[in-house]
Amino acid sequence: MSTPLYQLKAEFFKTLGHPARIRVLELLSEREHAVAEMLPEVGIEAAHLSQQLAVLRRANLVRTRKEGSSVYYSLASPELAELLRVARSILSGVLAEQAELLADLRAARSQAKPPT
Structure with missing residues (x-):
């Protein structure tokens, strides 16, 4: 049995339900950003930002690409x-x-x- 759409929507909005994740998505709405660029804009510790980015990655809301030692994030949609x-x-x-x-x-x- 498949998951009802309303339940999937609720999970989607739960994923968006954190101020740091919203701020990250706002930044990525403007352009692709490296993690180091987002840190001062989001205003949280690097480890916490990494956790929030992982949540967004698991939900397939952001994409990553690696260039050298930098990881760049962009919106998936x-x-x-x-x-x-x-x-x-x-x-x-x-x-x-x-x-x-x-x-x-x-x-x-x-x-x-x-x-x-």
């Missing part, structure tokens, strides 16, 4: 960059709605205050 763009757009909309709600609440609170 350009759709990952699009997914990150869509997520940014969704979050921007959500945050804009929350900001509007907060402004409405503050306005209502200032109108409800008795004069001093």
